[in-house]
Amino acid sequence: MLYRRFEKGNMDVSLLGLGCMRFPMDGRGNVDEAKAIEMIRTSIDEGVNYIDTAYTYHGGLSERIIAKALKDGYREKTLVADKLPTWLLKTEEDVRRIFFEQKERLDIDVIDMYLVHSVTKESWDLAKKCRVLEILEELRQEGYIKYIGFSFHDEYSLFEEVIDSWDWDFCQIQLNYVDVEFQAGVKGLKYAASKNIPVVIMEPLKGGRITDRVPPAIQEIWKGAKTKRSPAHWAFLWVAQFPEILTILSGMSDMRQLYENLEMFSHKEIENVSGEDLEVIERAGDLYRSLIKHQCTGCKYCLPCPKGVAIPNIIRYLNDWYAFDNNPRLKGEYNTWLDPEEQAANCVSCGQCEKACPQHLPIMEIMHEADGIFGR
Ligand code: SF4
Ligand code: SF4
Incomplete structure (x- = not known):
């Protein structure tokens, strides 16, 4: 396993981190607990020492499964990262209540890495209103948290604002060769590094979209490359080139993926992309982006929207649907991550949004299109 230095923790962190939001399933729609525990323990046995979860992953089951996996001496071998679901906060009291619920689910004394989950303009305002950072700092003083960070999902300008507003120990951003300039992007990675803030990477495979169903034109690019690699290998090769990264989270859902990733992250090659390979990857990224x-x-x-429709999020799901070869996973994500009232079905075609859109997008038509594809 390759490692990166985490100066604040005075330790080395594995370059591959285990994301626990996509555990193996049993075919009946339930998490296969035994397999998930096997996956966590095998990861740790093979040198992974960063386990990432959140309050909402698998409806709280992710934290409970990690608790079981970390018995028998495994806890001491790994950092555990968990996240505060800021969007669920109503009052200040909720911060402590949710934190201690998570700590109890995980059954550990200290949560090593604790993040303000999914910072967006709205959740950041809510976090400030509920004094989240001050309360997390109190919890740290009380010995329940070691390092405080945030994960980010909004525009770059907000990223700089958030970075500059607190003495963060680390942060977490989405990064892959398609989303180079999306949200924080490479610019955000460099900005955080300029402030000595280590960066954890999520979605290096874009939630499996760039590996699950690869469009024929992209397959041709990979076939034409001098060195043959799997789509996941190309994607990790692009991400791992950045020395500013602390660890790269991968949400593996079976042992085959785990062993493939462990193999990739045990060779220095993954950190040394050549100019020629970079050119191949960038062509694939350009092509994916052109499919938007x-x-x-x-x-x-x-x-x-007066009806609460989450317009930009819906358009993003729809764009992914076309770019990533109608990946059925997107239907599940649409219905999981968007509340029923945020979905396209609630659009009443009032036209208000279209008047405001600087891109002059036919939003009403697009909502109808999205509902036809993703609606239940
Ligand atoms: S047209 Fe539909 S999506 Fe747009 S503001 Fe009206 S209800 Fe919302
Ligand atoms: S205003 Fe138009 S471009 Fe901006 S987020 Fe809404 S749909 Fe997208």
């Missing part, structure tokens, strides 16, 4: 159908910039001028 609706040119939504995510500016959110169309919000708020």
Whole structure:
């Protein structure tokens, strides 16, 4: 296993981290607990020492399964990262209540890495209103948290604002060769590093979209490369080139993926992408981006919709649907991550959003299209 230095922790962290939001399933829609525990323990046995979960992963089961996996001496061998679901906060009291619920689920004395989960403009405002950072600092003083960070899902300008507003120990951003300039992007990675803030990477495979169903034109690019690699290998090769990264989270859902990843992350080659390989990867990234159908910039001028429809998020799911070869996983994600009232079915075609959209997108038509594809 390759490692990166975590200076604040005075320790080395495995370059491959285990994301626990996509545990193996049993075929009947339930998490296969035995397999999930085997996966966690095998990862640790093979040198992974960063385990990442959140309050909402598998409806809280992720934390409970980690608790079981970390018995018998495994706890001492790994950092555990968990996240505060800021969007569920109503009052200050909720911060401590949710934190201690998580700590109890994990059955550990200290949560090593604790993140403000999914910072967006709305959740950041809510976090400030509920004094989240001050309360997390108190919890640290009381010995329940070691390092405080945040994970990010909004525009770059907010990323800088958040980075500059607190003495963070680390942060977590989405990064892959398709989303180079999306949200924090490479620019955000460099900005955090300029402030000595280590960066944890999520979605290096874009939630499996760039590995599950690879469009024929992308397959041709990989076939034409001098060195033959799997789509996952190309994706990790691109991400691992950045020395600013502390660890790269991968949400593996079977042992085959785990062993493939362990193999990749045990060779120095993964950190040394050649100029020629970089050119191949960038061509694939350009092609994926050209498959984007609706040119939504995510500016959110169309919000708020009077019916609460999450317009930019819906357009993103729809764009992914076309770019990633109608991946059925997207239907599940749409219905899991968007509340029923945020979904396209609630659009009443009032037209308010279209007047505000600087890209002049036919949003009403797009909502109808999205509902036809993703609606239940
Ligand atoms: S047209 Fe639909 S999505 Fe747009 S503001 Fe009206 S209800 Fe919301
Ligand atoms: S205003 Fe238009 S471009 Fe901006 S987020 Fe809404 S749909 Fe996308």
